[in-house]
Amino acid sequence: MNKMLIPPQFNQLHVPDFAFGEVEAMIKTAKAEALAINDQARAKDLWISETIIKIHQYHRRAFQHLLQKAYYKAWCEFESIENYLSELKVHFIYDKRSYHLWHIEKSLYQFQILYPYRLFVAADVIKSKKICSTCNQEVQIHQLCEHEEGEIYKGEICKRISVNKEMTNTRMMDNPRHKYNVAFFRDEEQFENADAYDYRVIEEFVKQIKDPYQAWELEVEEKTRKPEAYAHLSRNQACRCGSGKAFMHCCMPKIGEKYPQYHCILKNSREFQKKSKFL
Numbered sequence: 001m002n003k004m005l006i007p008p009q010f011n012q013l014h015v016p017d018f019a020f021g022e023v024e025a026m027i028k029t030a031k032a033e034a035l036a037i038n039d040q041a042r043a044k045d046l047w048i049s050e051t052i053i054k055i056h057q058y059h060r061r062a063f064q065h066l067l068q069k070a071y072y073k074a075w076c077e078f079e080s081i082e083n084y085l086s087e088l089k090v091h092f093i094y095d096k097r098s099y100h101l102w103h104i105e106k107s108l109y110q111f112q113i114l115y116p117y118r119l120f121v122a123a124d125v126i127k128s129k130k131i132c133s134t135c136n137q138e139v140q141i142h143q144l145c146e147h148e149e150g151e152i153y154k155g156e157i158c159k160r161i162s163v164n165k166e167m168t169n170t171r172m173m174d175n176p177r178h179k180y181n182v183a184f185f186r187d188e189e190q191f192e193n194a195d196a197y198d199y200r201v202i203e204e205f206v207k208q209i210k211d212p213y214q215a216w217e218l219e220v221e222e223k224t225r226k227p228e229a230y231a232h233l234s235r236n237q238a239c240r241c242g243s244g245k246a247f248m249h250c251c252m253p254k255i256g257e258k259y260p261q262y263h264c265i266l267k268n269s270r271e272f273q274k275k276s277k278f279l
Ligand SMILES: [Zn+2]
Pocket: 132, 133, 134, 135, 136, 137, 145, 146, 147
């Protein structure tokens, strides 16, 4: 691990604010030096360092966006982290002591569960031409280049880049390969996508967690909407769930249904646990 170029602060309990630009520049210089003497192993270690630092940047940015209630932006950043982590895993095994990666991965999956997004747009693509990012040659099933997708060459990851894409149609689905394309309603007057999703659960969690490096756990409990709890409400009264809507347009049709209740469990270094619950 001594070949890595990651500042030791990245392994502290709470990673301090960091001059990411400086670290990136340092890695870039070291990589150029390694490539000058054709040290591929060193260049690969530097790619690993670079990717870990990028993951931290996205993680902090996503958390910042959650605090600012820019929920869709944070969602896309979580998706980017997921992609970086899956590329990284092939070349670097990490555990609970490796630069918070364990925590970052766990918290992103937990946040994804708390998001209200359930439908995504997926596109069917035909006639796509694929280019190898390492040699820039076209690759086809019977015409491969010497590079393997996902491998590190000259300190860069090898990807297959699709060009000349032609979309045939789009579909709605609940488990897409890429989660960026969230289905939004269109505001017919503004001709803009209107974000009508309810982010109250995430908002409450973020208030509790406060810091991107705070360890936390999500517990989901299955509850039933019992009629007794709503017995005192008339149809037009404000619903007890706090949505601001009238009871009959909110929880009334859902009585008897099951729903998840989310618990946020905060953990600190002494494994102190604080439990809060949110509807
Ligand atoms: Zn190639």
